[in-house]
Amino acid sequence: MATVELRGTIERVLSIGQAGGTIFALKLAGRGRSARVVADFDVALTIPFLGETWEIEG
Structure with a gap:
């Protein structure tokens, strides 16, 4: 499976x-569209917040 990198605002x-693990809608930087992102991480340590900018690789 190829690695995909996304940068955008939740x-x-x-x-x-x-x-x-979490599923969130990420507005892609420089584009007028969104992507559904599934992230696997410890929710107790990191919870995505609306308006937060994330870079995702996977």
Whole structure:
């Protein structure tokens, strides 16, 4: 599977798992569209907030 890098601003959080992982809508930088992103991380340490800018690779 190829590595994909995205940079954008979180528009809305769609789901946060209790054991980690989240799904959110990311507005892509420089584009008029959004992408649904599934991230696997420890939610207790990092929760995405609306308007926050993220760089995602995976």
